[in-house]
Amino acid sequence: MKLLVTGRHGQVVRALVERSGGNRAFETVAIGRPQFDLANAATIRNAMEEERPDVVVSAAAYTAVDQAESEPDEAHRINAVGPGVLAEAAAQMDIPIIHFSTDYVFSGMSPEPYSEEDQPDPQSVYGRTKLAGEAAVAAANPRHVILRTAWVYSPFGKNFVKTMLRLASERDEIAVVSDQWGNPTSALDIADGIVQIAGRLAEKPFDKCFGIFHLAGTGDTTWSGLAEKVMQVSQENGGPFAGIRPITTAEFPTKARRPVNSRLATRKLAQVYDWVAPDWQRSVEATVVRLLQSPDGPS
Template sequence: MRILVTGREGQVSRSLAERGTGHELVFAGRPEFDLADASSIERTVAAVNPALVISAAAYTSVDKAEDEPALAMAVNGDAPGALARSAAKIGARMIHLSTDYVFDGSLDRPWREDEPVGPLGVYGATKLAGEQAVVASNATYAIVRTAWVYSPFGSNFVKTMLRLAETRSELAVVEDQFGNPTSAFDIADALMAVIAAWQIDPGKGTNAVYHVAGSGGTHWAGFARAIFAESTCRGGPTAKVIGIPSSAYPTLAKRPANSRLDTTRFANTFGYSAPPWRDSLHGTISRLIS
């Protein structure tokens, strides 16, 4: 199957490049492909003529989005709709990646797909707008929300912690925001599960929203401690983690206190559940510290 993947250097895109065996993956990125340019999107989809579009690229700087709302909306809100409409024109399907930040964090348990959304900042609001644009298109789609993505690629929390530990013996990390650390490789595997299911039954689980995230949850400080425990075992950098409240680490964008995701619907529909997040973290640290 020919699959157009938006983004060349993103964590999920690079993970798909390793896990998407058996398919012809075409990766689209700047300067030829610009998510802020609807005509660029339409030209690329028409030229590649894929059977499936995976909308993986996004504006991901949560705090910077507060200062660049128009650009964030163009990339996260408008572009997915343009992608979906372009896909529909040629009869292609679309899988769109979204985020846990569409929720306000007020629940004390994992969020289900059908529960009320209420983003707290520009980033979450633009990602929600992207979901709505995909739903409003004529494309056959699946929307996959995920959370706290990390990998050996690009910029992410795991790599930031390891870099900071090279020069600091103690790190203050928030411990009142809870979520699911999720390996980009597990997201890639989940997307491959959707594709495999659709090849057998084209109507299976279409036009719906799903959650995919690492099994189990923690807070940022707990995530950091697990990173350093894995790093220590390999002789890598480590630091003592001091847990702090969010109020002691102010940010431009407010984060949800609890954005853990319930992944039952995806598992029941497509037969895939991500491994426990600590198991996947083990694999990532092994690649980063050899």
């Protein structure tokens, strides 16, 4: 089976290339600019015709949440228009598409974890453009799987876990927001989920295989709780350590509003695809240990 995944350097892309590399049933091809550019419809269609995959994984996106507030048109082109063109090209070739979305499509004000049936109410440009991308993909290709995820980290690129390790090597104390809740999600776990989903889609999918699903780590915590776990594992394995000072969202203002509650219910994915992400603490431990053991350290 050939998976075509958009983007070359994102966390999910790199995780998927690594995870599928050991599976002889999968060939994963990652494409990015200039061959594939979400802001250039011609490159999207050309790449699809050239690669002719069995399943498309739409992972590339405009993810600069605060910068999007100043670049709404660019964010919309990349997060909404481009994925719609990709989904249409896939539909014309009778290919299913797996498209990634985000917890930011919700207001974050619910006291409960969000299910797929809950009404979106994005509070930022990023969230609104990602919701528009969901609609564009669904309208263009009925054979779509839209995966909302949250709080993604990995051994690759820039993310919260790597930032905490870097800061711990530079200071004794780190101030971290303690009143936002979510499901820390390893990109490597996301990649495992994609392999499971893609395998089902390439066989004989039934109607319930398509639609919106939530894919996130099992269990929840706050950003400060996640930071404390990172410090615990790092200290136990001889890595850098810093104390975590909990602060409120009001004490750490950002240009774009962050959801207070980013928790996602994942029962639907478990029921349809028989896949559940590992406990978030176990996945964080594995990532921290790997980063500490890497030749380049936790940079």
